[in-house]
Amino acid sequence: MSGPLLAVDAGGTSTRAVVLDADGTCRGTGRAGSGNPTSSGAATALASMARAARDALAAAAVAPGRVTGVVIAMAGAEGPLPSPALAAAVGYTGPAARLRRVGDLPAMYSSGTADAVGAALVCGTGSVAGRVADGELVRVVGGSGWLLGDAGSGYWTGLQVVRAVVAHLDGSGEATSLTAAVLAAEGVAAGDATRHGRPEHLHQLLDALYAAPPLALARFSPLAFAAAAGPAPDPVAARVVAQGGDALAALLRALRLQPGETLVAGGSTWRHGVAGSGAPRSPALTAALAGLRVQPAEDGLLGAAVLALRLDGPVDAVVHERVRSSLARLRGG
């Protein structure tokens, strides 16, 4: 049995790390900001991973040099960051073969089940679905990034929110309650002043929105789910949420899942929006989920830990539960 293992789940919003024993008992966790090199740049991503790993190692009272294996989960695991840079960031000095990079989808999948084979849907800042076998992606649908894919994701939903608000403010779109919410969130006061033929507050809003990177628009997605829920949903918000659900349904349909199959579903937009907001679910998404065993997962950290254990051998349901419960205790405390 090997020594302690380190698992890192580097997401677009936050980066999480856990140090666990070889029997699956989680000993310490750490947390930092965005670990996604695409949205935040390589330097920020590496710094987030470094900080989350350092805090997890400190909490577990494990010296970095004692770590015998590392799994780093992130969107686009084949991406731009070289493995030696990842090893250096998390302080790993062991053999290169025991640092494994995995995608966010396999990590999320293994967060939800000990089964080696199945399907997962990650709907966070981005959206992707796929079939997974032994931590590898067999088939991927979606996950083509903010510009070319990711429909139904937090980014996509936030983008539709601000596009609807801009159209409302310039008169080309329907009025929506999202407008007041977005203006308030950006600290822009509505008024009667105009400049260059447009409301002054529209200028200010556009300046504020273009000042941040596009992916930061994901911050507005909770507004859509909130406005689409309740007894008097905002029609514009309801349409955005319904179209997002339709897009997620298209991802699932493309995987051709069979009745009774397990689908691990997670990501912040799934948990707090699609599944957890009370906003009505699109009929297409309800149909695509029908008959599946839908298993929720909080994020990919548990799965990254499970995949780290797999560096040493198979992980059964008992060990999976040990990882899950010990991690939950650490996170709850």
Place this chain on the structure above:
Amino acid sequence: MSGPLLAVDAGGTSTRAVVLDADGTCRGTGRAGSGNPTSSGAATALASMARAARDALAAAAVAPGRVTGVVIAMAGAEGPLPSPALAAAVGYTGPAARLRRVGDLPAMYSSGTADAVGAALVCGTGSVAGRVADGELVRVVGGSGWLLGDAGSGYWTGLQVVRAVVAHLDGSGEATSLTAAVLAAEGVAAGDATRHGRPEHLHQLLDALYAAPPLALARFSPLAFAAAAGPAPDPVAARVVAQGGDALAALLRALRLQPGETLVAGGSTWRHGVAGSGAPRSPALTAALAGLRVQPAEDGLLGAAVLALRLDGPVDAVVHERVRSSLARLRGG
């Protein structure tokens, strides 16, 4: 009567310049690449304006120091480039008050009519509509940029094309003839190889598409109009074109134009796509145009020249026609 005037129309795809006499006779033109600081950066935009202006001055045999007034038309005329930098770029050394920046919309408007007041629609890389009076925007709809607006534009249409192609290739979207066209345009060969759960050619396509700035996706918009035209239109392309037309109709409806009003319509996507491709026009757009006097315009260069003449006084229909015909002769030659 003043000396020679310089007009520059800085667009997302190309930058055009003309030198004209104070009576409206155009003497020389120049042309360069993108002059849009938002899409191409300030340095590239200034270099394009410099080159177009230099060539126009050389063609007219006018020394830069003799120019008595300059109009520079560009999207977002209130944008980031300081006027002294613009003056330096085009070699203008006269009084600051005689260098005027105008939006792409007033320039396009004045390309189509000598009337001081009316409406215009510019549908090129971006899309914007507005009411114009004396070269100033009175009311603007759209034009909120690639991320937050510009529906129906060349960028937007190209984006829908590649999003549909990516969805086709990963199985979440409908099959479309646009896929073969986009793969061919990017030099990507379709094959059976897969990597990380996706077709190898999808990886290659995504890499190619993300390597260029988002606005460069406008290059794919002609594919949509071509595939939507003819006796057997591609359903996906037809839907993209119809939705784009609906978006342009929403801009026009927001302006509340009256029957008989003049609408100057131009921009590359309008000329070669919406109006000139043979693809069916969306019913909403047909309805929005009904009863208007639609006046086509090639680009904003003629209008920028007219607005340069206005530095010296009113421009009537006779002078407008002199600018138009002399510019057309230069461009035809």
